[in-house]
Amino acid sequence: MDMPQRYALIIAPADAADPREDFADTFTPIDVTAPALSVGELSTQRGDGVFESIGVVDGHANEVEAHVQRLAHSAELCDLPAPNLAQWRQAVAVAAAHAPAGEAVVKLILSRGVEHGPTPTAWATAAAATDFSTVRRDGVRVVTLDRGYDLGAGERAPWLLLGAKTLSYAVNMATLREARRRGADDALYVTRDGYVLEAPTASLILHRGGEFVTPAPSGGILHGTTQLSVYEYLESRGLTTGYATLTIEDVMTADAAWLVSSIRLAVAITAVDGTPLASDPALTAELNRFLLSPR
Amino acid sequence: MDMPQRYALIIAPADAADPREDFADTFTPIDVTAPALSVGELSTQRGDGVFESIGVVDGHANEVEAHVQRLAHSAELCDLPAPNLAQWRQAVAVAAAHAPAGEAVVKLILSRGVEHGPTPTAWATAAAATDFSTVRRDGVRVVTLDRGYDLGAGERAPWLLLGAKTLSYAVNMATLREARRRGADDALYVTRDGYVLEAPTASLILHRGGEFVTPAPSGGILHGTTQLSVYEYLESRGLTTGYATLTIEDVMTADAAWLVSSIRLAVAITAVDGTPLASDPALTAELNRFLLSPR
Known part of the structure:
Protein backbone atom coordinates (compact mmCIF):
# COMPACT_ATOMS: atom_id res chain seq x y z
CA MET A 1 0.00 0.00 0.00
CA ASP A 2 1.07 3.57 -0.58
CA MET A 3 2.20 5.93 2.16
CA PRO A 4 0.32 9.23 2.70
CA GLN A 5 0.66 11.56 -0.27
CA ARG A 6 3.24 14.30 0.04
CA TYR A 7 2.52 16.15 -3.17
CA ALA A 8 -0.50 16.49 -5.38
CA LEU A 9 -1.53 18.51 -8.38
CA ILE A 10 -4.94 18.99 -9.91
CA ILE A 11 -4.93 18.63 -13.70
CA ALA A 12 -7.38 20.59 -15.85
CA PRO A 13 -7.84 17.96 -18.58
CA ALA A 14 -6.85 19.16 -22.06
CA ASP A 15 -8.46 17.92 -25.23
CA ALA A 16 -6.62 14.91 -26.67
CA ALA A 17 -5.98 16.90 -29.86
CA ASP A 18 -4.53 19.95 -28.07
CA PRO A 19 -1.11 20.32 -29.75
CA ARG A 20 0.60 22.36 -27.03
CA GLU A 21 3.99 21.22 -25.85
CA ASP A 22 3.74 22.78 -22.41
CA PHE A 23 0.76 22.12 -20.17
CA ALA A 24 2.23 23.64 -17.02
CA ASP A 25 -0.61 26.16 -16.78
CA THR A 26 -3.12 23.29 -16.51
CA PHE A 27 -1.51 22.00 -13.29
CA THR A 28 -2.42 23.37 -9.87
CA PRO A 29 -0.37 22.08 -6.93
CA ILE A 30 -2.50 21.54 -3.84
CA ASP A 31 -2.04 20.87 -0.15
CA VAL A 32 -2.59 17.09 0.07
CA THR A 33 -4.12 17.31 3.53
CA ALA A 34 -6.61 20.03 2.57
CA PRO A 35 -10.00 19.39 0.99
CA ALA A 36 -9.65 19.37 -2.80
CA LEU A 37 -12.65 17.44 -4.14
CA SER A 38 -16.36 18.14 -3.84
CA VAL A 39 -18.81 15.54 -2.56
CA GLY A 40 -20.35 15.59 -6.06
CA GLU A 41 -17.23 13.85 -7.43
CA LEU A 42 -18.24 10.68 -9.28
CA SER A 43 -14.96 9.06 -8.28
CA THR A 44 -16.18 9.11 -4.67
CA GLN A 45 -19.83 8.41 -5.40
CA ARG A 46 -19.40 5.52 -7.84
CA GLY A 47 -15.70 4.67 -8.22
CA ASP A 48 -16.28 6.08 -11.70
CA GLY A 49 -12.88 6.77 -13.21
CA VAL A 50 -9.55 5.15 -14.03
CA PHE A 51 -6.07 5.25 -12.51
CA GLU A 52 -2.42 4.24 -12.75
CA SER A 53 0.29 3.75 -10.11
CA ILE A 54 3.78 4.43 -11.40
CA GLY A 55 6.99 3.39 -9.66
CA VAL A 56 9.50 6.19 -9.10
CA VAL A 57 13.10 5.62 -8.05
CA ASP A 58 15.13 8.65 -6.97
CA GLY A 59 12.90 10.95 -8.97
CA HIS A 60 12.84 8.81 -12.13
CA ALA A 61 9.38 7.51 -13.11
CA ASN A 62 9.51 4.07 -14.74
CA GLU A 63 7.44 2.70 -17.64
CA VAL A 64 5.74 6.06 -18.09
CA GLU A 65 4.70 5.38 -21.67
CA ALA A 66 3.10 2.02 -20.83
CA HIS A 67 1.21 3.61 -17.94
CA VAL A 68 -0.18 6.61 -19.84
CA GLN A 69 -1.12 4.34 -22.75
CA ARG A 70 -2.98 2.04 -20.36
CA LEU A 71 -4.68 5.07 -18.79
CA ALA A 72 -5.94 5.99 -22.27
CA HIS A 73 -7.07 2.40 -22.90
CA SER A 74 -8.94 2.28 -19.58
CA ALA A 75 -10.55 5.65 -20.36
CA GLU A 76 -11.74 4.33 -23.72
CA LEU A 77 -13.26 1.22 -22.15
CA CYS A 78 -15.09 3.51 -19.70
CA ASP A 79 -16.30 5.97 -22.37
CA LEU A 80 -14.29 8.78 -20.76
CA PRO A 81 -12.89 11.58 -22.94
CA ALA A 82 -9.53 10.52 -24.37
CA PRO A 83 -6.70 11.89 -22.21
CA ASN A 84 -4.09 14.13 -23.77
CA LEU A 85 -1.02 11.92 -23.42
CA ALA A 86 1.51 14.77 -23.67
CA GLN A 87 -0.27 16.48 -20.78
CA TRP A 88 -0.23 13.32 -18.66
CA ARG A 89 3.44 12.60 -19.41
CA GLN A 90 4.24 16.10 -18.22
CA ALA A 91 2.09 15.64 -15.09
CA VAL A 92 4.02 12.47 -14.30
CA ALA A 93 7.31 14.33 -14.70
CA VAL A 94 6.20 17.16 -12.41
CA ALA A 95 4.88 14.78 -9.75
CA ALA A 96 8.00 12.58 -9.95
CA ALA A 97 10.19 15.65 -9.51
CA HIS A 98 8.37 16.29 -6.23
CA ALA A 99 8.51 12.67 -5.06
CA PRO A 100 10.72 11.86 -2.07
CA ALA A 101 14.12 10.28 -2.74
CA GLY A 102 14.37 6.50 -2.85
CA GLU A 103 11.33 4.51 -3.91
CA ALA A 104 8.14 6.46 -4.44
CA VAL A 105 4.83 6.17 -6.24
CA VAL A 106 3.13 8.60 -8.59
CA LYS A 107 -0.56 7.96 -8.88
CA LEU A 108 -2.68 9.27 -11.77
CA ILE A 109 -6.44 9.58 -11.41
CA LEU A 110 -8.92 10.46 -14.15
CA SER A 111 -12.45 10.69 -12.76
CA ARG A 112 -15.67 11.23 -14.70
CA GLY A 113 -15.86 14.50 -12.78
CA VAL A 114 -18.48 16.20 -10.72
CA GLU A 115 -21.98 14.87 -11.32
CA HIS A 116 -23.58 16.76 -14.22
CA GLY A 117 -20.34 18.73 -14.54
CA PRO A 118 -18.83 19.59 -17.91
CA THR A 119 -15.46 17.82 -17.69
CA PRO A 120 -13.58 15.01 -16.00
CA THR A 121 -11.63 15.72 -12.84
CA ALA A 122 -7.99 14.68 -12.86
CA TRP A 123 -5.10 14.72 -10.46
CA ALA A 124 -1.70 13.22 -9.76
CA THR A 125 -0.07 12.51 -6.42
CA ALA A 126 3.43 11.60 -5.29
CA ALA A 127 4.32 9.77 -2.08
CA ALA A 128 7.05 7.62 -0.60
CA ALA A 129 6.51 3.94 -1.36
CA THR A 130 6.14 1.30 1.33
CA ASP A 131 9.43 -0.54 2.00
CA PHE A 132 8.98 -3.84 0.15
CA MET B 1 -29.69 10.00 -12.03
CA ASP B 2 -29.60 12.53 -9.25
CA MET B 3 -29.55 16.26 -9.78
CA PRO B 4 -26.67 18.32 -8.36
CA GLN B 5 -26.58 18.28 -4.59
CA ARG B 6 -28.09 21.25 -2.81
CA TYR B 7 -27.19 20.36 0.74
CA ALA B 8 -24.49 18.23 2.31
CA LEU B 9 -23.22 17.48 5.76
CA ILE B 10 -20.06 15.76 6.84
CA ILE B 11 -20.63 13.16 9.56
CA ALA B 12 -17.96 12.41 12.16
CA PRO B 13 -18.72 8.69 12.57
CA ALA B 14 -19.66 7.71 16.12
CA ASP B 15 -18.92 4.31 17.62
CA ALA B 16 -21.79 1.87 17.06
CA ALA B 17 -22.12 1.52 20.85
CA ASP B 18 -22.29 5.28 21.52
CA PRO B 19 -25.57 5.60 23.47
CA ARG B 20 -26.19 9.31 22.84
CA GLU B 21 -29.60 10.32 21.62
CA ASP B 22 -28.46 13.51 19.91
CA PHE B 23 -25.60 13.44 17.41
CA ALA B 24 -26.12 16.98 16.10
CA ASP B 25 -22.60 18.00 17.15
CA THR B 26 -21.16 15.30 14.86
CA PHE B 27 -22.71 16.92 11.76
CA THR B 28 -21.00 19.74 9.85
CA PRO B 29 -23.00 21.31 7.01
CA ILE B 30 -20.78 22.15 4.03
CA ASP B 31 -21.00 24.12 0.80
CA VAL B 32 -21.69 21.40 -1.77
CA THR B 33 -19.77 23.19 -4.51
CA ALA B 34 -16.66 23.73 -2.35
CA PRO B 35 -13.87 21.19 -1.92
CA ALA B 36 -14.65 18.93 1.03
CA LEU B 37 -12.64 15.74 0.53
CA SER B 38 -8.89 15.22 0.27
CA VAL B 39 -7.29 13.37 -2.62
CA GLY B 40 -6.23 10.74 -0.08
CA GLU B 41 -9.89 9.65 0.29
CA LEU B 42 -10.18 5.92 -0.38
CA SER B 43 -13.68 6.45 -1.79
CA THR B 44 -12.08 8.32 -4.69
CA GLN B 45 -8.98 6.20 -4.99
CA ARG B 46 -10.61 2.77 -4.85
CA GLY B 47 -14.39 3.11 -4.65
CA ASP B 48 -13.81 1.76 -1.15
CA GLY B 49 -16.95 2.43 0.84
CA VAL B 50 -20.70 1.85 0.87
CA PHE B 51 -23.74 3.98 0.17
CA GLU B 52 -27.52 4.31 0.16
CA SER B 53 -29.92 6.47 -1.87
CA ILE B 54 -33.13 7.29 -0.02
CA GLY B 55 -36.28 8.66 -1.64
CA VAL B 56 -37.66 11.82 -0.04
CA VAL B 57 -41.10 13.24 -0.78
CA ASP B 58 -41.89 16.74 0.51
CA GLY B 59 -39.27 16.40 3.22
CA HIS B 60 -40.30 12.91 4.34
CA ALA B 61 -37.60 10.24 3.87
CA ASN B 62 -39.02 6.83 3.00
CA GLU B 63 -37.87 3.38 4.13
CA VAL B 64 -35.24 4.93 6.40
CA GLU B 65 -34.90 1.89 8.62
CA ALA B 66 -34.39 -0.51 5.68
CA HIS B 67 -31.76 1.80 4.21
CA VAL B 68 -29.70 2.31 7.39
CA GLN B 69 -29.91 -1.42 8.12
CA ARG B 70 -28.62 -2.18 4.61
CA LEU B 71 -25.85 0.40 5.07
CA ALA B 72 -24.80 -1.52 8.19
CA HIS B 73 -24.98 -4.83 6.32
CA SER B 74 -22.87 -3.47 3.45
CA ALA B 75 -20.35 -2.07 5.96
CA GLU B 76 -20.07 -5.48 7.61
CA LEU B 77 -19.46 -7.21 4.27
CA CYS B 78 -16.70 -4.65 3.57
CA ASP B 79 -15.09 -4.96 7.04
CA LEU B 80 -15.88 -1.31 7.78
CA PRO B 81 -16.54 -0.22 11.37
CA ALA B 82 -20.21 -0.75 12.22
CA PRO B 83 -22.16 2.48 11.73
CA ASN B 84 -24.08 3.95 14.65
CA LEU B 85 -27.63 3.59 13.36
CA ALA B 86 -29.09 6.28 15.62
CA GLN B 87 -26.52 8.73 14.25
CA TRP B 88 -27.34 7.80 10.64
CA ARG B 89 -31.11 8.02 11.23
CA GLN B 90 -30.59 11.52 12.58
CA ALA B 91 -28.34 12.43 9.62
CA VAL B 92 -31.10 11.29 7.25
CA ALA B 93 -33.63 13.43 9.11
CA VAL B 94 -31.40 16.52 8.98
CA ALA B 95 -30.61 16.05 5.27
CA ALA B 96 -34.28 15.36 4.43
CA ALA B 97 -35.29 18.54 6.26
CA HIS B 98 -32.98 20.45 3.90
CA ALA B 99 -34.15 18.63 0.75
CA PRO B 100 -36.13 20.64 -1.81
CA ALA B 101 -39.91 20.20 -1.88
CA GLY B 102 -41.37 17.54 -4.14
CA GLU B 103 -39.30 14.46 -4.89
CA ALA B 104 -35.75 14.47 -3.64
CA VAL B 105 -32.97 12.08 -2.80
CA VAL B 106 -30.85 11.80 0.31
CA LYS B 107 -27.63 9.96 -0.29
CA LEU B 108 -25.54 8.41 2.49
CA ILE B 109 -21.88 7.63 1.97
CA LEU B 110 -19.59 5.76 4.36
CA SER B 111 -16.04 5.63 3.00
CA ARG B 112 -13.07 3.76 4.45
CA GLY B 113 -11.60 7.21 4.97
CA VAL B 114 -8.34 8.87 4.14
CA GLU B 115 -5.55 6.41 3.36
CA HIS B 116 -3.77 5.44 6.60
CA GLY B 117 -6.22 7.70 8.44
CA PRO B 118 -7.77 6.73 11.77
CA THR B 119 -11.47 6.67 10.89
CA PRO B 120 -13.96 6.32 8.06
CA THR B 121 -15.20 9.43 6.30
CA ALA B 122 -18.95 9.86 6.09
CA TRP B 123 -21.35 12.32 4.60
CA ALA B 124 -24.94 12.79 3.52
CA THR B 125 -26.31 14.89 0.69
CA ALA B 126 -29.76 16.09 -0.32
CA ALA B 127 -30.80 17.05 -3.85
CA ALA B 128 -33.89 17.34 -6.01
CA ALA B 129 -34.67 14.07 -7.79
CA THR B 130 -34.85 13.76 -11.55
CA ASP B 131 -38.45 13.92 -12.82
CA PHE B 132 -39.32 10.29 -13.50
Missing part, protein backbone atom coordinates in the same frame (compact mmCIF):
# COMPACT_ATOMS: atom_id res chain seq x y z
CA SER A 133 12.60 -5.04 0.51
CA THR A 134 11.66 -7.88 2.91
CA VAL A 135 8.89 -9.29 0.73
CA ARG A 136 11.10 -8.99 -2.36
CA ARG A 137 13.61 -11.21 -0.54
CA ASP A 138 11.23 -13.59 1.24
CA GLY A 139 8.31 -13.82 -1.19
CA VAL A 140 4.58 -14.13 -0.56
CA ARG A 141 2.25 -16.97 0.35
CA VAL A 142 -0.90 -16.83 -1.74
CA VAL A 143 -4.32 -18.41 -1.57
CA THR A 144 -6.38 -19.05 -4.66
CA LEU A 145 -9.70 -17.20 -4.58
CA ASP A 146 -12.61 -17.50 -6.99
CA ARG A 147 -13.06 -14.47 -9.28
CA GLY A 148 -16.61 -15.64 -10.06
CA TYR A 149 -16.14 -15.19 -13.80
CA ASP A 150 -15.28 -17.79 -16.40
CA LEU A 151 -12.29 -17.27 -18.69
CA GLY A 152 -14.35 -15.78 -21.53
CA ALA A 153 -16.35 -13.26 -19.49
CA GLY A 154 -14.18 -10.25 -20.26
CA GLU A 155 -14.29 -10.66 -24.02
CA ARG A 156 -17.95 -11.63 -24.03
CA ALA A 157 -19.06 -8.76 -21.78
CA PRO A 158 -16.86 -5.65 -22.12
CA TRP A 159 -19.24 -3.70 -19.82
CA LEU A 160 -17.71 -5.72 -16.96
CA LEU A 161 -14.61 -3.52 -17.57
CA LEU A 162 -12.24 -6.39 -16.75
CA GLY A 163 -9.53 -4.92 -18.98
CA ALA A 164 -9.80 -1.41 -17.48
CA LYS A 165 -8.00 -0.20 -14.39
CA THR A 166 -11.00 1.53 -12.82
CA LEU A 167 -11.33 3.23 -9.45
CA SER A 168 -13.88 0.55 -8.52
CA TYR A 169 -11.39 -1.48 -6.50
CA ALA A 170 -13.56 -2.50 -3.53
CA VAL A 171 -13.53 -6.15 -4.64
CA ASN A 172 -9.75 -6.18 -5.09
CA MET A 173 -9.36 -4.81 -1.55
CA ALA A 174 -11.89 -7.29 -0.11
CA THR A 175 -9.98 -10.12 -1.80
CA LEU A 176 -6.73 -9.04 -0.15
CA ARG A 177 -8.46 -8.87 3.25
CA GLU A 178 -9.83 -12.40 2.71
CA ALA A 179 -6.34 -13.64 1.79
CA ARG A 180 -4.95 -12.20 5.05
CA ARG A 181 -7.82 -13.71 7.03
CA ARG A 182 -6.70 -17.05 5.61
CA GLY A 183 -3.15 -16.46 6.82
CA ALA A 184 -1.73 -15.61 3.39
CA ASP A 185 -0.06 -12.45 2.07
CA ASP A 186 -1.83 -12.19 -1.26
CA ALA A 187 -4.42 -13.86 -3.46
CA LEU A 188 -4.41 -15.44 -6.87
CA TYR A 189 -7.69 -15.03 -8.73
CA VAL A 190 -9.03 -18.21 -10.34
CA THR A 191 -11.85 -18.35 -12.87
CA ARG A 192 -14.97 -20.38 -12.28
CA ASP A 193 -13.65 -22.83 -14.88
CA GLY A 194 -10.33 -23.33 -13.09
CA TYR A 195 -7.82 -20.99 -14.73
CA VAL A 196 -5.51 -18.59 -12.94
CA LEU A 197 -5.78 -14.91 -13.89
CA GLU A 198 -3.81 -12.43 -11.79
CA ALA A 199 -3.55 -11.16 -8.22
CA PRO A 200 -5.83 -8.30 -7.09
CA THR A 201 -3.01 -5.78 -7.68
CA ALA A 202 -0.31 -7.76 -9.56
CA SER A 203 0.33 -9.99 -12.58
CA LEU A 204 1.46 -13.62 -12.45
CA ILE A 205 4.57 -14.93 -14.25
CA LEU A 206 5.69 -18.59 -14.19
CA HIS A 207 9.02 -20.16 -15.13
CA ARG A 208 8.60 -23.70 -16.39
CA GLY A 209 10.74 -25.89 -18.61
CA GLY A 210 13.03 -23.03 -19.58
CA GLU A 211 10.20 -20.74 -20.63
CA PHE A 212 8.41 -17.84 -18.93
CA VAL A 213 4.63 -17.74 -19.23
CA THR A 214 1.87 -15.44 -18.03
CA PRO A 215 -1.91 -15.76 -18.42
CA ALA A 216 -2.98 -14.47 -21.83
CA PRO A 217 -4.18 -10.85 -21.49
CA SER A 218 -7.69 -11.21 -22.84
CA GLY A 219 -10.56 -8.94 -21.94
CA GLY A 220 -10.59 -10.73 -18.60
CA ILE A 221 -7.27 -9.56 -17.30
CA LEU A 222 -5.41 -6.30 -16.95
CA HIS A 223 -2.30 -6.19 -19.10
CA GLY A 224 0.48 -5.63 -16.57
CA THR A 225 3.01 -2.90 -17.33
CA THR A 226 5.58 -4.58 -15.06
CA GLN A 227 4.96 -7.95 -16.70
CA LEU A 228 5.72 -6.32 -20.07
CA SER A 229 8.93 -4.83 -18.66
CA VAL A 230 10.03 -8.15 -17.18
CA TYR A 231 9.37 -9.84 -20.53
CA GLU A 232 11.48 -7.25 -22.34
CA TYR A 233 14.29 -7.87 -19.90
CA LEU A 234 14.09 -11.65 -20.15
CA GLU A 235 13.99 -11.47 -23.96
CA SER A 236 17.04 -9.17 -23.96
CA ARG A 237 18.80 -11.98 -22.11
CA GLY A 238 17.77 -14.44 -24.85
CA LEU A 239 15.12 -16.17 -22.74
CA THR A 240 11.80 -17.38 -24.11
CA THR A 241 8.55 -15.72 -22.99
CA GLY A 242 4.96 -16.37 -23.89
CA TYR A 243 1.26 -16.16 -23.03
CA ALA A 244 -0.82 -19.20 -22.15
CA THR A 245 -3.99 -20.40 -20.49
CA LEU A 246 -2.77 -21.56 -17.09
CA THR A 247 -4.27 -23.69 -14.32
CA ILE A 248 -3.51 -23.84 -10.58
CA GLU A 249 -1.65 -27.09 -11.35
CA ASP A 250 0.63 -25.13 -13.70
CA VAL A 251 1.46 -22.76 -10.83
CA MET A 252 2.07 -25.60 -8.35
CA THR A 253 4.47 -27.41 -10.69
CA ALA A 254 6.35 -24.33 -11.97
CA ASP A 255 10.10 -24.03 -11.44
CA ALA A 256 9.35 -20.58 -9.99
CA ALA A 257 6.42 -18.17 -9.88
CA TRP A 258 6.23 -14.41 -9.28
CA LEU A 259 3.70 -11.70 -8.73
CA VAL A 260 4.89 -8.53 -10.44
CA SER A 261 3.56 -4.99 -10.05
CA SER A 262 4.74 -1.42 -10.44
CA ILE A 263 5.54 -0.59 -6.82
CA ARG A 264 6.17 -3.90 -5.00
CA LEU A 265 7.98 -5.11 -8.18
CA ALA A 266 8.81 -8.87 -8.40
CA VAL A 267 7.98 -11.10 -5.45
CA ALA A 268 8.29 -14.87 -5.45
CA ILE A 269 5.23 -16.96 -4.69
CA THR A 270 6.53 -19.28 -1.96
CA ALA A 271 3.31 -21.16 -1.25
CA VAL A 272 -0.09 -21.69 -2.86
CA ASP A 273 -2.96 -22.63 -0.52
CA GLY A 274 -0.38 -23.81 2.04
CA THR A 275 1.67 -25.97 -0.34
CA PRO A 276 5.28 -24.74 -0.70
CA LEU A 277 6.43 -23.69 -4.15
CA ALA A 278 9.88 -23.79 -5.70
CA SER A 279 11.52 -20.40 -6.08
CA ASP A 280 14.61 -18.86 -7.65
CA PRO A 281 16.02 -16.20 -5.26
CA ALA A 282 18.87 -15.29 -7.62
CA LEU A 283 16.55 -14.54 -10.52
CA THR A 284 14.11 -12.69 -8.24
CA ALA A 285 16.92 -10.42 -7.07
CA GLU A 286 18.07 -9.92 -10.66
CA LEU A 287 14.56 -8.97 -11.80
CA ASN A 288 14.24 -6.45 -8.98
CA ARG A 289 17.63 -4.92 -9.77
CA PHE A 290 16.38 -4.45 -13.31
CA LEU A 291 12.99 -3.11 -12.20
CA LEU A 292 14.67 -0.59 -9.87
CA SER A 293 16.89 0.70 -12.67
CA PRO A 294 15.78 3.69 -14.75
CA ARG A 295 13.70 2.67 -17.75
CA SER B 133 -43.06 10.84 -14.11
CA THR B 134 -42.82 10.00 -17.83
CA VAL B 135 -40.93 6.75 -17.35
CA ARG B 136 -43.28 5.74 -14.52
CA ARG B 137 -46.14 6.12 -17.00
CA ASP B 138 -44.45 4.75 -20.15
CA GLY B 139 -42.08 2.14 -18.75
CA VAL B 140 -38.61 1.10 -19.88
CA ARG B 141 -37.26 -1.12 -22.63
CA VAL B 142 -34.49 -3.34 -21.30
CA VAL B 143 -31.77 -5.48 -22.83
CA THR B 144 -30.40 -8.53 -21.08
CA LEU B 145 -26.69 -8.23 -20.38
CA ASP B 146 -24.34 -10.89 -19.06
CA ARG B 147 -23.20 -10.31 -15.44
CA GLY B 148 -20.33 -12.76 -15.99
CA TYR B 149 -21.07 -14.64 -12.76
CA ASP B 150 -23.04 -17.82 -12.27
CA LEU B 151 -25.95 -17.91 -9.81
CA GLY B 152 -23.86 -19.31 -6.94
CA ALA B 153 -20.93 -16.87 -7.18
CA GLY B 154 -22.09 -14.50 -4.45
CA GLU B 155 -22.54 -17.19 -1.82
CA ARG B 156 -19.41 -19.06 -2.84
CA ALA B 157 -17.19 -15.97 -2.93
CA PRO B 158 -18.29 -13.26 -0.46
CA TRP B 159 -15.16 -11.23 -1.31
CA LEU B 160 -16.91 -10.36 -4.60
CA LEU B 161 -19.18 -8.18 -2.38
CA LEU B 162 -22.23 -8.96 -4.53
CA GLY B 163 -24.57 -8.42 -1.57
CA ALA B 164 -23.01 -5.06 -0.58
CA LYS B 165 -23.95 -1.68 -2.00
CA THR B 166 -20.37 -0.45 -2.49
CA LEU B 167 -19.11 2.75 -4.07
CA SER B 168 -17.45 0.60 -6.77
CA TYR B 169 -20.22 1.22 -9.29
CA ALA B 170 -18.18 1.64 -12.48
CA VAL B 171 -19.52 -1.65 -13.90
CA ASN B 172 -23.13 -0.71 -13.13
CA MET B 173 -22.62 2.59 -14.95
CA ALA B 174 -20.89 0.91 -17.92
CA THR B 175 -23.79 -1.54 -18.15
CA LEU B 176 -26.31 1.31 -18.36
CA ARG B 177 -24.23 2.98 -21.11
CA GLU B 178 -24.14 -0.31 -23.04
CA ALA B 179 -27.93 -0.63 -22.70
CA ARG B 180 -28.37 2.87 -24.15
CA ARG B 181 -25.94 2.10 -26.98
CA ARG B 182 -28.25 -0.80 -27.82
CA GLY B 183 -31.24 1.54 -27.94
CA ALA B 184 -32.71 0.46 -24.61
CA ASP B 185 -33.40 2.42 -21.43
CA ASP B 186 -32.04 -0.04 -18.90
CA ALA B 187 -30.42 -3.44 -18.54
CA LEU B 188 -31.34 -6.68 -16.87
CA TYR B 189 -28.36 -8.62 -15.57
CA VAL B 190 -28.32 -12.30 -16.47
CA THR B 191 -26.02 -14.90 -14.92
CA ARG B 192 -23.67 -17.00 -17.01
CA ASP B 193 -26.01 -19.93 -16.38
CA GLY B 194 -29.08 -18.09 -17.68
CA TYR B 195 -30.86 -16.64 -14.65
CA VAL B 196 -32.05 -13.06 -14.27
CA LEU B 197 -30.71 -11.13 -11.28
CA GLU B 198 -31.50 -7.42 -11.14
CA ALA B 199 -30.93 -4.21 -13.06
CA PRO B 200 -27.74 -2.20 -12.42
CA THR B 201 -29.64 0.12 -10.06
CA ALA B 202 -33.03 -1.56 -9.52
CA SER B 203 -34.71 -4.82 -8.50
CA LEU B 204 -36.93 -6.97 -10.73
CA ILE B 205 -40.48 -8.00 -9.79
CA LEU B 206 -42.70 -10.20 -11.99
CA HIS B 207 -46.44 -10.82 -11.84
CA ARG B 208 -47.37 -14.26 -13.12
CA GLY B 209 -50.31 -16.51 -12.52
CA GLY B 210 -51.68 -14.33 -9.72
CA GLU B 211 -48.40 -14.28 -7.82
CA PHE B 212 -45.58 -11.75 -7.53
CA VAL B 213 -42.03 -13.09 -7.67
CA THR B 214 -38.57 -11.60 -7.51
CA PRO B 215 -35.16 -13.30 -7.84
CA ALA B 216 -34.14 -14.85 -4.52
CA PRO B 217 -31.79 -12.44 -2.69
CA SER B 218 -28.79 -14.68 -2.27
CA GLY B 219 -25.25 -13.46 -1.90
CA GLY B 220 -25.41 -12.65 -5.61
CA ILE B 221 -27.98 -9.92 -5.50
CA LEU B 222 -28.63 -6.78 -3.52
CA HIS B 223 -31.77 -7.03 -1.41
CA GLY B 224 -33.89 -4.15 -2.69
CA THR B 225 -35.47 -1.88 -0.11
CA THR B 226 -38.16 -0.81 -2.60
CA GLN B 227 -38.88 -4.44 -3.50
CA LEU B 228 -39.45 -5.13 0.21
CA SER B 229 -41.83 -2.13 0.43
CA VAL B 230 -43.75 -3.25 -2.66
CA TYR B 231 -44.08 -6.75 -1.20
CA GLU B 232 -45.42 -5.34 2.08
CA TYR B 233 -47.98 -3.34 0.13
CA LEU B 234 -49.04 -6.27 -2.07
CA GLU B 235 -49.33 -8.53 0.98
CA SER B 236 -51.44 -5.91 2.77
CA ARG B 237 -53.81 -6.19 -0.19
CA GLY B 238 -53.95 -9.98 0.28
CA LEU B 239 -51.78 -10.75 -2.75
CA THR B 240 -49.21 -13.52 -2.84
CA THR B 241 -45.50 -12.70 -3.05
CA GLY B 242 -42.45 -14.90 -3.20
CA TYR B 243 -38.84 -15.43 -4.16
CA ALA B 244 -37.72 -17.71 -6.98
CA THR B 245 -34.96 -18.57 -9.39
CA LEU B 246 -36.07 -16.87 -12.59
CA THR B 247 -35.02 -17.14 -16.24
CA ILE B 248 -35.35 -14.69 -19.13
CA GLU B 249 -38.24 -16.86 -20.34
CA ASP B 250 -40.02 -16.19 -17.04
CA VAL B 251 -39.71 -12.44 -17.68
CA MET B 252 -40.88 -12.74 -21.29
CA THR B 253 -44.00 -14.70 -20.34
CA ALA B 254 -44.92 -12.69 -17.22
CA ASP B 255 -48.29 -10.92 -16.99
CA ALA B 256 -46.29 -7.81 -16.06
CA ALA B 257 -42.75 -6.99 -14.98
CA TRP B 258 -41.29 -4.01 -13.10
CA LEU B 259 -37.98 -2.56 -12.14
CA VAL B 260 -38.26 -0.97 -8.71
CA SER B 261 -35.81 1.34 -6.96
CA SER B 262 -35.81 4.03 -4.29
CA ILE B 263 -35.87 7.14 -6.48
CA ARG B 264 -37.31 6.11 -9.87
CA LEU B 265 -39.78 3.87 -7.96
CA ALA B 266 -41.80 1.34 -10.04
CA VAL B 267 -41.41 1.32 -13.80
CA ALA B 268 -42.93 -1.28 -16.12
CA ILE B 269 -40.64 -3.28 -18.39
CA THR B 270 -42.28 -2.80 -21.78
CA ALA B 271 -39.78 -4.76 -23.89
CA VAL B 272 -36.95 -7.24 -23.37
CA ASP B 273 -34.30 -7.39 -26.09
CA GLY B 274 -36.79 -5.80 -28.49
CA THR B 275 -39.69 -8.14 -27.75
CA PRO B 276 -42.72 -6.31 -26.29
CA LEU B 277 -43.86 -7.34 -22.84
CA ALA B 278 -47.32 -7.26 -21.30
CA SER B 279 -47.81 -4.55 -18.71
CA ASP B 280 -50.39 -3.43 -16.15
CA PRO B 281 -50.57 0.40 -16.17
CA ALA B 282 -53.23 0.52 -13.44
CA LEU B 283 -51.15 -1.52 -11.01
CA THR B 284 -48.00 0.42 -11.92
CA ALA B 285 -49.76 3.68 -11.07
CA GLU B 286 -51.09 2.18 -7.85
CA LEU B 287 -47.64 1.00 -6.80
CA ASN B 288 -46.19 4.45 -7.44
CA ARG B 289 -48.98 6.14 -5.47
CA PHE B 290 -48.05 3.86 -2.59
CA LEU B 291 -44.31 4.42 -3.01
CA LEU B 292 -44.78 8.20 -3.05
CA SER B 293 -46.78 8.11 0.17
CA PRO B 294 -45.03 8.59 3.51
CA ARG B 295 -43.74 5.33 4.94
